[in-house]
Amino acid sequence: MLSVRGLSAGYGxxxxxxxxxxxxxxxxxxxxxxxxxxxxxTLLGVLAGxxxxxxxxxxxxxxxxxxxxxxxxLRLGVALVPEGRRLFSxxxxxxxxMAGTHALPDPTMRRRNLxxxxxxxxxxxxxxxxxxxxxxxxxxxxxxxxxxxxxxPRLLIIDEVTLGLAPLVVESLFAALARLHEQGxxxxxxxxxxxxxxxxxxxxxxxxxxxxxxxxxxxVLRDDPDLPRHFIGF
Amino acid sequence: MxxxxxxxxxANGPWAGSLRSAAIAAVLMAILMVLxxxxxxxxxxxxxxxxxxxxxxxxxxxxxxxxxYPAFGNVVFFGIGAYGTALAIAAGFGMAPALLVGAxxxxxxxxxxxPLLLRLRGHYFAIATLGLNEVVSALAAxxxxxxxxxxxxxxxxxxxxxxDAAQRAYFxxxxxxxxxxxxxxxxxxxxxxxxxxxxxxxxxxxxxxxxATLRVKxxxxxxxxxxxxxxxxxxxxxxGFIEPSxxxxxxxxxxxxVMFLLGGAGTVFGPLIGSLLIESATTLAWSHLLKLHLLxxxxxxxxxxxxxxxxxxxxVARHWPTVRAWWRPRS
Numbered sequence: 001m002l003s004v005r006g007l008s009a010g011y012g013x014x015x016x017x018x019x020x021x022x023x024x025x026x027x028x029x030x031x032x033x034x035x036x037x038x039x040x041x042t043l044l045g046v047l048a049g050x051x052x053x054x055x056x057x058x059x060x061x062x063x064x065x066x067x068x069x070x071x072x073x074l075r076l077g078v079a080l081v082p083e084g085r086r087l088f089s090x091x092x093x094x095x096x097x098m099a100g101t102h103a104l105p106d107p108t109m110r111r112r113n114l115x116x117x118x119x120x121x122x123x124x125x126x127x128x129x130x131x132x133x134x135x136x137x138x139x140x141x142x143x144x145x146x147x148x149x150x151x152x153p154r155l156l157i158i159d160e161v162t163l164g165l166a167p168l169v170v171e172s173l174f175a176a177l178a179r180l181h182e183q184g185x186x187x188x189x190x191x192x193x194x195x196x197x198x199x200x201x202x203x204x205x206x207x208x209x210x211x212x213x214x215x216x217x218x219x220v221l222r223d224d225p226d227l228p229r230h231f232i233g234f
Numbered sequence: 235m236x237x238x239x240x241x242x243x244x245a246n247g248p249w250a251g252s253l254r255s256a257a258i259a260a261v262l263m264a265i266l267m268v269l270x271x272x273x274x275x276x277x278x279x280x281x282x283x284x285x286x287x288x289x290x291x292x293x294x295x296x297x298x299x300x301x302x303y304p305a306f307g308n309v310v311f312f313g314i315g316a317y318g319t320a321l322a323i324a325a326g327f328g329m330a331p332a333l334l335v336g337a338x339x340x341x342x343x344x345x346x347x348x349p350l351l352l353r354l355r356g357h358y359f360a361i362a363t364l365g366l367n368e369v370v371s372a373l374a375a376x377x378x379x380x381x382x383x384x385x386x387x388x389x390x391x392x393x394x395x396x397x398d399a400a401q402r403a404y405f406x407x408x409x410x411x412x413x414x415x416x417x418x419x420x421x422x423x424x425x426x427x428x429x430x431x432x433x434x435x436x437x438x439x440x441x442x443x444x445x446a447t448l449r450v451k452x453x454x455x456x457x458x459x460x461x462x463x464x465x466x467x468x469x470x471x472x473x474g475f476i477e478p479s480x481x482x483x484x485x486x487x488x489x490x491x492v493m494f495l496l497g498g499a500g501t502v503f504g505p506l507i508g509s510l511l512i513e514s515a516t517t518l519a520w521s522h523l524l525k526l527h528l529l530x531x532x533x534x535x536x537x538x539x540x541x542x543x544x545x546x547x548x549x550v551a552r553h554w555p556t557v558r559a560w561w562r563p564r565s
Contacts, residue, residue, distance in 0.1 A: 050442055074444035086439035088432045094248060099428040103444035128248075151444050 001026040001186055002047070002078070002155055007056035009046045016042040017210040019056070024155065029177075029187040031201035031218065033194055035231045039210040040190045041083055044159050047188075048080035049073045060155075074103040079153035083160045083190075085144040089133030093124055096132050096143055100150030109152060117146035120176055138169035142176070155186045162193055174200055194231075198222045206230050252423045255502050259415045262506075266408045270401060278400050282472070284513045285407040286465055290486060291493035291505035292414035293462035298491065299499035300421040301454045302434030303352065306487050307363030310370050311340040311459040313482040315466025317374055320387050320476055333467040340463030341456045343370075348452030355437075364484070371482035386477030389470065403472035410464055411506075417457060418502035430454050431500065492531065496538045498545025507546050 004022040008015060017039040024030050034040050045051040047058060049070040058066045065073055070080075088096050097117060101110045118125035121142040127135065132143055141161060148156060161177070162170045170193070178200055181187055191197035198204055198218045206214040206221075208230045214221065221227055266285075270278060290312060297305040318336030327335065351362045375384045392399050421427040429450045432440035441447050470476050490505075493512050497504030512534070519530045542549050 048442055050438065069446070070441050071444045071446040079444075080442050082439060082442050086436050086442070088428075088435035088439065090435055091428065091431055095428050095431070098425055099432040099440070099445065100443050101425065102429050102446065102450075147443055 001061060002188070003059045003062075004047070005057050005059075007043070007046060007058065008054045009042055009051055010054065011042075015054075015210060017046075017207070020207070020210075020212055022205065022212065024186060024188050026154075027184055027186055028203060029181050029189070029201040031197040031204040032188060032190045032207060033197070033204055033221075033227075033230075034207035038207045040207050041159055043207065044080060044157050044188075044190060047157060048078060050080070071103045074151050074153070077152070077154035079148040079151055079156055081144050081148045081156070081158040081161070084163060085140045087132040087135075087140055087143055087147075089131070091132055092129050093132055093135070093143055094128040096147050097124075097128075097150050100147035103151050110150070113150045113152060117149050120149070120179065121146055136169075137165050138173065141165065141169075141173060145173075145176070149180075153185075155188065156180070158187070158189045160190055160192065162191065162196075170196070194227070195222070249423070252419050255415075255419050255422075258503070259412065259419075262415075263408070263412055266411070270404060275397060275400055278404055280513065280517065282400070282404045282407050284509050285404075285411045286469060287489060287493060287513060288506040288509035289407065289410050289414045289465045290462055291490040291497070291509055292418060293458040293465070294487070294490040295494035295499065295501075295505050296417060296421055296458040296461070297455055299494055299501070299504070300427065300430045300434065301451055302437075303451065303455075304356070304360040304491075305363050305455065305458065306360040306484075306491065307365070307367035308458065308462055308490065309482060309484060309487040310363070310367040311344065311462035312466035312469070312486060313367075313371060313374065313478070314340040314343065315463030316470040316476050316481040317381055317387070317466075318463070319467030320389055320470040321380070323389055323471065324387070329471065332471075333464055336467035336470075337460050337463040340459045340466075344456040344459035345452055348455045349448055352448060352451040352455065367482055367484065367487075371478050374482065375478040381478075384478060386475055386480075389474045389476075391474065392471070399472070403468065406468045406471070407465075410461070410468060413464075414461055414505070415502060417461060418505075421454070422500070422502055426450065426453070434500070489531070492535050492538070494545075496534070496542065496545060498547030498549075501545065501547045504545050504547045511546070 002024040004020060007020045008018045010016045020043060032040055032043070042051065046053050049068055053066055057064060060076055060078060065076060088099060091099070097114060098110070101113065104110055123139055124142055124146055127139070132140065135143060145158065145161070161173055165173070174196065177187065177189070189197060189201070198221055201218045204216065204218050204221045205212050206227070213230055214226065269281070273281065293311070294305065294308055297303050297308065315336035318339055319332045322332035322335035347366060351359060351366070354362050374381045377383070381387060392402065421430055429440065429445040432443065432445055433447055433451060437447060466481060469481070489512065493508030494505045495508070496511055497506065497508030515530065515534070519526065544552070
């Protein structure tokens with residue numbers, strides 16, 4: 001579905017990722033792993049169109065999307081849940097979710113997506129009129145995922161879903177993601193909780209120092225003795 | 235489904251807020267429509283200028299309050315509207331087409347420079363809009379062949395007595411004020427409005443969420459320009475004489491800014507509340523402290539920022555539960 005070739009990007013004089021090749025197949029859950037500062041968030045930003053790539057290509061179903069702005073990519077089905085949730089904190093839950101439909105012109109689809117999100121996260125359905133900034137951390141994360149789902153994405157990219165959340169909440173969030181995955185959603189997640197994400201994902205790849213250093217089925221990566229080495233940085 | 239059941243469903247639905255605001259707006263309109271016979275010419279003029287400033291403040295609120303872009307130089311659209319309308323009237327146009335001649339260039343300018351200036355943020359954007367106002371105001375002052383230059387432009391008098399003219403101006407601004415409330419409700423409760431408020435809340439997140447930020451900002455500024463320009467056109471007809479230093483006066487923008495902040499940024503009725511408060515305060519200050527009224531305005535700005543950071547409407551909303559609890563007997 002999503003195919004990345006020789007992708008490089010950075011900030012000013014800093015190169016954050018260099019010549020990354022990545023393939024996300026339709027229907028799979030790919031876990032992007034790696035230590036802090038490896039370039040994971042940069043890569044996701046480039047995929048969503050928030051940051052320009054310096055070299056390389058990004059293709060969605062064969063179509064080059066490298067130069068498209070974020071809202072055009074969303075229209076083609078690529079949605080990003082940014083790190084740290086970034087909700088519109090002064091707006092209600094419903095307003096946050098509806099803001100997510102800006103790239104979705106069809107009103108019946110908007111209603112259907114709202115129903116789907118409320119079904120996936122029943123706690124949001126109870127709190128549609130609550131100001132998003134007053135939700136708990138877990139509920140905010142649900143709202144952020146829901147907001148991304150409102151645009152009918154085919155590929156959902158999530159950056160650090162469990163950041164700063166209690167274990168129980170993490171558990172229920174992963175259960176929701178697993179349900180989405182079962183329904184056929186393609187997922188690309190960045191996650192620090194390696195055992196947890198490898199228990200759910202189909203495949204994993206490790207980004208370190210701006211390049212992909214390891215790749216393979218989740219079950220194989222889980223038991224690979226080399227895996228921890230990449231996180232320590234030797 | 236009976237009418238009452240339908241109403242109940244609406245009152246609990248997502249549009250409850252819009253309905254409530256529309257109801258308040260309708261009551262306000264009814265009051266404004268029946269008021270003139272009870273007012274002397276002096277009070278009618280004062281109320282007209284309150285409404286005019288409420289409209290300009292709503293134009294400012296649309297950009298600075300809802301989208302979070304301090305369009306300090308918005309008075310440029312007021313001036314363009316005033317000049318366009320005045321020139322069209324002088325050329326023999328009727329009032330409605332003349333207003334269009336003022337409004338269309340203003341909206342076009344906003345759409346043309348919006349995609350450039352709206353890449354700047356905060357103070358930088360504010361300063362750029364100030365520059366825009368300086369440029370256009372200098373053009374108006376120097377294209378004497380078209381605008382009459384710094385000497386200004388006099389309009390032919392309308393039909394009827396001075397009181398008729400004052401009534402026409404009043405009802406013109408009442409209609410425009412209704413439109414400004416509609417714009418406020420639209421920006422608060424529509425999907426487009428969610429996009430605007432998302433930008434104000436967190437522009438990067440709005441971008442990631444699929445809001446075409448530059449387009450949404452430009453359209454919002456165009457709507458703001460449209461409102462402000464029609465106000466300028468009505469003003470030109472009302473006072474009958476305009477000059478660049480009068481209609482491109484930054485003091486109008488400053489006043490509008492203070493008003494929407496005082497009333498409540500990003501609220502529907504905030505600009506009206508602010509305009510009422512400031513206009514009555516300045517009228518008092520004018521009559522008693524002619525030389526100090528700018529000082530009063532400056533102190534007001536500081537007090538608003540310190541004491542009412544979310545404006546009068548926000549202040550009331552914040553303290554309403556306390557008041558209600560105190561007012562209602564405990565059961």
